[in-house]
Structure formats: structure tokens, C-alpha cells
Amino acid sequence: MTIVRLGYVAMSMELQNCSPSQTMTFSQFSKLKDREAAIKKLERIAISNIENCIRLLKHNNASEIHFFRLSSRLVPLANHDELSDWDFMQAIRGPLSQMADYIAEHPSRIDFHPDHFVVLNSPVSDILKISLKTLRMHELLLKGMGIDIEHRCVLHVGGGYNDKEKALEQFIHNWGFIKPEIQRMVMLENDDTTFTLKETLYLCEKLGIPMVFDYHHHKANHETDDWEDDWGRVVETWNNSTLPLKMHISSPRSEKEFRAHSDYVNPEFFLDFLSNVKGSVPEIYCMIEAKQKDAALFRLMEDLTGKEGIEKIDGSSFKLI
DNA sequence: GCCAGTCAAGTCCCG
């Protein structure tokens, strides 16, 4: 028996004026003459983003959704070099602790997917450094939300640099310079252009990192199309975690734009996948990555309801029987 | 109120 729990990414198509990613670019910031006022504006944006996250969490609870990816753009310019004197954590302390209270009362699985500019296998030390700074920001935010940081940040392996084997070894090399507290936050995901399931598994097994399998990326980028043989290895990487296995599900937009995410997830595609993993693991968290965000999740929830071999537990949780 | 252009970042691709 396997329990499947579905989640969605960062923002809602149903809630109005509830973006958790409002922003100010550095060029906008620079144009403002009064730096103090500009920082106050950044702080207002960050506070509004976090308040909107709380609204999203309430929306999730009301909809029986227990799995959610937070936007990584909650605090605009938090990592910017020119703003290193800005104590953004102090500025957002209030709403962040409200969020922590809410999460404590309504537990769910919450994580981040820092954008692809976090590159841990870079041979350039400055790029590694800024990447670690970005991870440090995620660490602070998680702690502020009262969330155990273990395995909360999904990352890609990084650049191929014309020699993937060397790039994988560079990852291992760089990993040695990363403090254990940050290492503990990281999960790795196969990507759609460079590092495949097998290559990502190589790192995950070597370094004890849980592997987030992205089925769509695998379809777009693989040595051999079959993944079932490697699925057991993916499951094993989660022995390194106290959390259940997690993966990513999305559908190609079209044959021509195969790598792009479609608005919704094709239920047949998903059901076919589920039939292959049934019984292999007690619980799977599936992050639905679709353009229509929560609306796509709601549609999938409906599509799965009443299907053969699927028993509904609650809104977004299903038992495969 | 809509549409095109801009903004950030690192990598990759082309010339």
C-alpha cells in the first residue's frame, strides 16, 4: 500500500492579490534617492509577501492540501551585495513568527526550490559563495518559520561545463567546503538539460543526499528511457532522511515545447506513473508543477477521485490499493 | 486596461 500526497508551487490562481513574490529590482532600488526610504519599501514588500504566504497556508488547510513549496523570492534583494548591511530578518520578524505559529498549529510539508542560480558545483569560488549565501537566507527563513531545516531545499546539480564527469567531481569537491548544517537542507533533482537521473543518483548515493525524481525532466533528458530499474535506488536515498520520499510531476506543454510545463497535469500520465510505483514505498509526496498552480492540483484531485485502484483519504491524499 | 519591454541571475550556444 502506498499513500500519495499532492502539493503545488508557491502561488494561488484562486486567491486574489495574494502574490508571495512581489519584488523590487536593484535598478528600481538604485533610482530611489532616499536609501532609507527605499529599504523601508523593500521591507513593506517582504512583509506583504510573508503575510500572503500565511493566507496561502490557510487556503491550503481549507482545501486539505498538506504539501506546499514556498516562493524563494519572499525578501527582494535579500542577497544583494549592496544591501549586506540590511537586517531583513529583523524587519520581517513579526509576520515570520505569526507564520511559525500558524505552521505549528497546522502542520504540513513545506519546502523551497531556490532558483537555478544557486550552483553548488561551480568551479568559480565567488559563484559558490553567493550560492551559499542564498542557501543561508533560506536557512534563516526556515528557522524563523519554526521548520526543521532538514531536506527543505531542492537544488539541481548545476552546470555541465563541457565535461559532466568533471562537473560531478567538482560538486563532490565543493560539497566538502559546505557546512553540515547547510548540507542537511539540500535535496538534489535531475534536470531537463544536463544531469540525468543516473548522474544525479551517483551524487546522492555518494554524498547521502535524498534524490527528488522529476519524471518530466527524466522524459526530456535521459541516457535510457527506463527509470523503473533506478527507482529502488531513488527510494534508498531517502533512508538518509526522516521525511518521506518526494518527487516532481508535470506534463509537457506540447511535443514541440516538450520541456515547458503545461497548464495542467495529464491524469493518465500520472496514473501510469503511480501504477509503476505502487507498493514500492509507504508514502510519496508529489509536487505538482503546473502553470495553473493550485487550480491544476484541484483538477487533478477531481480526476483521480473514483479511479480504479485509488482510494481517497482526504482532499489531496490518496491510497493506492 | 492591455501589450510589449524590462529586470535579475548563471549557463549555454552561436559566431
Add this chain to the structure above:
DNA sequence: CGGGACTTGACTGGC
């Protein structure tokens, strides 16, 4: 080696 594409959602400016 240099410039442009890629990607994402938010925002700005022109009409």
C-alpha cells in the same frame, strides 16, 4: 571572447 537566449513572475511604460 562577446553577445544573446533561456527562464520566471512582477512590474513599468506606452497607447
